[in-house]
Amino acid sequence: xxxxxxxxxxxxxxxxxxxxxxxxxxxxxxxxxxxxxxxxxxxxxxxxxxxxxxxxxxxxxxxxxxxxxxxxxxxxxxxxxxxxxxxxxxxxxxxxxxxxxxxxxxxxxxxxxxxxxxxxxxxxxxxxxxxxxxxxxxxxxxxxxxxxxxxxxxxxxxxxxxxxxxxxxxxxxxxxxxxxxxxxxxxxxxxxxxxxxxxxxxxxxxxxxxxxxxxxxxxxxxxxxxxxxxxxxxxxxxxxxxxxx
Numbered sequence: 001x002x003x004x005x006x007x008x009x010x011x012x013x014x015x016x017x018x019x020x021x022x023x024x025x026x027x028x029x030x031x032x033x034x035x036x037x038x039x040x041x042x043x044x045x046x047x048x049x050x051x052x053x054x055x056x057x058x059x060x061x062x063x064x065x066x067x068x069x070x071x072x073x074x075x076x077x078x079x080x081x082x083x084x085x086x087x088x089x090x091x092x093x094x095x096x097x098x099x100x101x102x103x104x105x106x107x108x109x110x111x112x113x114x115x116x117x118x119x120x121x122x123x124x125x126x127x128x129x130x131x132x133x134x135x136x137x138x139x140x141x142x143x144x145x146x147x148x149x150x151x152x153x154x155x156x157x158x159x160x161x162x163x164x165x166x167x168x169x170x171x172x173x174x175x176x177x178x179x180x181x182x183x184x185x186x187x188x189x190x191x192x193x194x195x196x197x198x199x200x201x202x203x204x205x206x207x208x209x210x211x212x213x214x215x216x217x218x219x220x221x222x223x224x225x226x227x228x229x230x231x232x233x234x235x236x237x238x239x240x241x242x243x244x245x
Contacts, residue, residue: 064206101205
C-alpha cells in the first residue's frame, strides 16, 4: 500500500464515494434521453464502476482459455470451430498467443540485480528465453504475437486520430477508444518495447481476442460467438449447481 499525505477515514471515504456516483452521465445532457436507447448508458455505467482494490490479471487467463480454446464446437445452429478460426487469424495457436502475453506481462515486471525495470521488454530477453528453459518462446511464437500487440508512437497517434475512435462532444471524452487496449506494447526502437500498463497485456491476449474476430467478420462472428459463450456459461453454472431434472 502506498501511504498518502493524509489518513483517509470512513467519513472522507464515504464522501469521495458519493461524489463519484453522483457524476452525471453524458446521456443526461441529451434532451431526448428518456426515449433514447439505454444500452449504451448501462455499458458506460458498468465500465466506470470502481475497480477492485487489487487487480488479479492472471485469473482471466483460465477463463479465456476455457472459452477460446476448450469450449468445443457448438452444433446449434451450425457447427462453429472458434479455436481454429482464431488460430488462422493469429498465425499461432490460442494457447501460444496467451502464453506470449503471460510471459511479456511478467517480463515487464522483472528486476535486474534488485533494480526494477517495470514496463520494459526487449527482443534480447525473448531470444534468451529458450536457453533459460522457456523452450516454446521461439520466433515462430513471438513474431506473430508482437505483430498483433505492438505499435510505434507514430502508428499509435494514427490510430488515435481515426474518426471512428474520437468523440465530437467533449462530454464523452472518458469513453473514447484508447489504442493501448489494442496495442499494449509500444515499440521505442532498437528492439525495445514499453508497456504503459502491464495489465493491459493480459486483457489484450484474453478477452481482447473477441475483437480480433469481430473486426474481421462483424455481426456474423458475434452470432457464432454467442453459442460458444452460452455453452461456457452453462458449464460454469452446472459446475456449481446440478441441472434441474
